[in-house]
Amino acid sequence: MTRSARRTRRVLGGRRAPGGHRGRRMLTAAGASAAALLALTACSSSDDSASGSDTSSSASASASGSAKLSGTVTVFAAASLKESFTTLGADFEKAHPGTKVTFSFGGSDSLAASITGGAPADVFASASPKTMKIVTDAGDAEGTPATFVRNExxxxxxxxxxxxxxxxxxxxxxxxxxxxxxxxxxxxxxxxxxxxxxxxxxxxxxxxxxxxxxxxxxxxxxxxxxxxxxxxxxxxxxxxxxxxxxxxxxAINDYPITLLKDAQNADAAQAFIALVQSPEGQKVLSEAGFLKP
Known part of the structure; x- marks a missing residue:
């Protein structure tokens, strides 16, 4: 190769070299900017998604927490529960406007027979496990009855x-x-x-x-x-x-309570049972003379 040719190559190479580094720097910068933009977009999208999820969860929790009970709860209960359950019924209605608790008090055996005979009721509170068994054996109880008080x-x-x-x-x-x-x-x-x-x-x-x-x-x-x-x-x-x-x-009697299988107002019935078993409900029952379960 002649000196002239080598000079020409160096000149051309010298021109390409600065231009090539600059191009690479520009591409690198552009790539970095694009990557940053993508990262920012991804973070923003992730944050929005998380925020949306939190909002959805909050809305769901809010909706669940604000679920309103309404309608009539029909309770069949042993005669000895009349005074305390009447008090708890009034407390329940006050805590849940729009609800009404109606009671049928009597001998537990008669009430059990009525339930197995098809009488409409949501809750049964018996004065003994034996009479509750009449209902459970007939398949009319939803779940396992729970003892909530005892009596002497x-x-x-x-x-x-x-x-x-x-x-x-x-x-x-x-x-x-x-x-x-x-x-x-x-x-x-x-x-x-x-x-x-x-x-x-x-x-x-x-x-x-x-x-x-x-x-x-x-x-x-x-x-x-x-x-x-x-x-x-x-x-x-x-x-x-x-x-x-x-x-x-x-001869101390255990008193069991249960939600009935064909309850027409199961949500409110379960809420009433929860009140009976709650510290507030137990206080009312204790003041009436009942023993702790």
């Missing part, structure tokens, strides 16, 4: 206890008119269990269909004494006087 027996006498009744054995005095709950009713079954545990034979003047009916006999002075629950003596106030007896410890 007491002798209800006339105010002032004029016959000086001090024990279960005193009820065998032939001069006394004593009433018991029917043996098929939880309070009657419990009373019979206490009598059997003490070896006492007692023939009442009548067997009543639920605990309130037995207590009413004493309140109206149609009977001198009745074996009922402590909660019923408590609810009667000064209309009767209560007498404790040690055999009652052998």
């Amino acid at each position: 027996l007491e002798i209800a006498t006339l105010p002032g206890n004029p016959d000086k009744i001090a024990s279960l054995k005193d009820l065998t005095d032939p001069g006394l008119k004593v009433v018991l709950c029917d043996k098929e009713v939880p309070c009657g079954a419990a009373a019979q269990k206490a009598l059997d545990a003490s070896g006492i034979k007692l023939t009442p003047v009548s067997y009543e269909q639920d605990v309130k009916a037995a207590l009413t006999k004493v309140e109206l002075k149609e009977a001198d004494a009745a074996v009922v629950y402590k909660t019923d003596v408590h609810a009667a106030g000064d209309k009767v006087e209560g007498v404790n007896f040690p055999e009652s410890a052998d």
